[in-house]
Amino acid sequence: MTGPLDGPLDGPPDAPGSAPGSDRGRGLFADVDVPGRLHARVEAGPGEVLAVIGPNGAGKTTLLRTLAGLLPAGGEVRVAGTSWTDPPLPVRDRRLGLVFQDQALFPHLSALDNVAFGPRVRGVPRRAAEATARAWLDRFGIEDLAGRRPRELSGGQAQRVAIARALAADPALLLLDEPFGGLDVGVATTLRIELARHLASYDGVALLVTHEALDALTLADRVIVLDDGRVAQQGTPTEVAARPRTDHVARLVGLNVIREAGVFRSFGPGAVTVSLSRPEGSARNIWRGTVLSAAPHGDAVRLLVAADRELIADVTPAATAELGLAPGRDVWLSVKEMAVRTYSADVTGPLPSAP
Numbered sequence: 001m002t003g004p005l006d007g008p009l010d011g012p013p014d015a016p017g018s019a020p021g022s023d024r025g026r027g028l029f030a031d032v033d034v035p036g037r038l039h040a041r042v043e044a045g046p047g048e049v050l051a052v053i054g055p056n057g058a059g060k061t062t063l064l065r066t067l068a069g070l071l072p073a074g075g076e077v078r079v080a081g082t083s084w085t086d087p088p089l090p091v092r093d094r095r096l097g098l099v100f101q102d103q104a105l106f107p108h109l110s111a112l113d114n115v116a117f118g119p120r121v122r123g124v125p126r127r128a129a130e131a132t133a134r135a136w137l138d139r140f141g142i143e144d145l146a147g148r149r150p151r152e153l154s155g156g157q158a159q160r161v162a163i164a165r166a167l168a169a170d171p172a173l174l175l176l177d178e179p180f181g182g183l184d185v186g187v188a189t190t191l192r193i194e195l196a197r198h199l200a201s202y203d204g205v206a207l208l209v210t211h212e213a214l215d216a217l218t219l220a221d222r223v224i225v226l227d228d229g230r231v232a233q234q235g236t237p238t239e240v241a242a243r244p245r246t247d248h249v250a251r252l253v254g255l256n257v258i259r260e261a262g263v264f265r266s267f268g269p270g271a272v273t274v275s276l277s278r279p280e281g282s283a284r285n286i287w288r289g290t291v292l293s294a295a296p297h298g299d300a301v302r303l304l305v306a307a308d309r310e311l312i313a314d315v316t317p318a319a320t321a322e323l324g325l326a327p328g329r330d331v332w333l334s335v336k337e338m339a340v341r342t343y344s345a346d347v348t349g350p351l352p353s354a355p
């Protein structure tokens with residue numbers, strides 16, 4: 001894992017004539033188009049971990065499958081100085097590691113043989129491939145499971161084998177689609193820490209699709225936000241969390257974000273005052289709405305309120321009881337202007353030009 005890039009890269013990293021072996025040449029450049037589903041340009045330097053986030057149907061899986069060559073797409077993909085699209089490179093010839101939820105382990109192979117598969121395909125002799133596989137199982141603390149078949153593994157164990165299998169193939173591009181999906185919280189937490197450790201010493205590019213803000217914040221150097229098949233925002237986790245540009249990210253990081261004429265205005269749920277009658281103040285910062293849900297959130301109660309948009313507000317349990325803040329309750333929300341952070345729509349990185 002490296003530090004974040006200083007700024008956006010502004011062209012194919014290894015166009016003819018670029019310095020061989022330069023960082024840009026060893027990273028990822030992709031500008032892909034799946035008509036009606038995805039148009040995205042993604043760049044990353046070697047060792048970078050990119051979290052790909054966005055709501056359901058935003059195109060996250062489509063992006064990964066496109067980069068892998070599993071889905072036909074227009075455009076260009078270059079990885080580690082090699083074009084994967086011109087001429088089209090078969091999936092098996094791409095230096096690629098895949099950890100997809102539906103990319104199950106080979107059921108008839110032991111954990112060891114599953115992990116040895118990548119090196120074997122690359123022509124590594126059996127014994128050497130097995131030694132590599134054993135070393136990877138060891139690094140994941142599951143060497144004692146080497147002889148087991150996938151059906152004899154727990155979900156967390158199987159996912160460790162899947163990640164070890166992907167890394168053992170020495171991929172230049174590692175694609176992880178919801179690698180902790182379906183695991184229980186404790187197992188996911190342990191695996192997240194292990195994955196962070198392995199990614200820290202991995203020198204290829206990793207893309208991680210996730211629904212968890214925690215993954216994006218703890219594992220990624222940079223976050224790509226997809227929305228409706230487009231890159232809506234990219235930046236460091238801190239930048240994206242501080243200045244969300246989509247409702248989805250705002251929800252993930254627990255902020256209210258309102259777009260107004262090229263400007264975003266955001267405020268935390270703790271800055272919102274809830275009342276039953278119209279408060280004083282500028283109409284710009286006052287909303288009338290109906291409580292959709294009320295749930296404990298730390299020491300507070302978090303309300304989701306349907307106004308002209310959905311807004312979140314944190315109130316004390318005492319206020320919740322006093323104002324009767326249950327679903328269906330009509331309320332007024334207000335926020336002081338000094339609690340609103342305003343930022344321009346283009347501060348956190350380039351948007352690809354719409355085709």
Ligand SMILES: Nc1ncnc2c1ncn2[C@@H]1O[C@H](COP(=O)(O)OP(=O)(O)OP(=O)(O)O)[C@@H](O)[C@H]1O
Binds near residue numbers: 037055056059062063
């Ligand atoms: N096999 C398919 N054929 C046609 N359209 C598809 C297919 N699979 C997905 N889509 C569409 O492509 C768009 C992107 O879907 P995709 O699965 O990439 O989203 P996602 O961000 O990964 O969503 P999720 O978080 O639900 O997995 C959606 O509009 C979806 O309906």
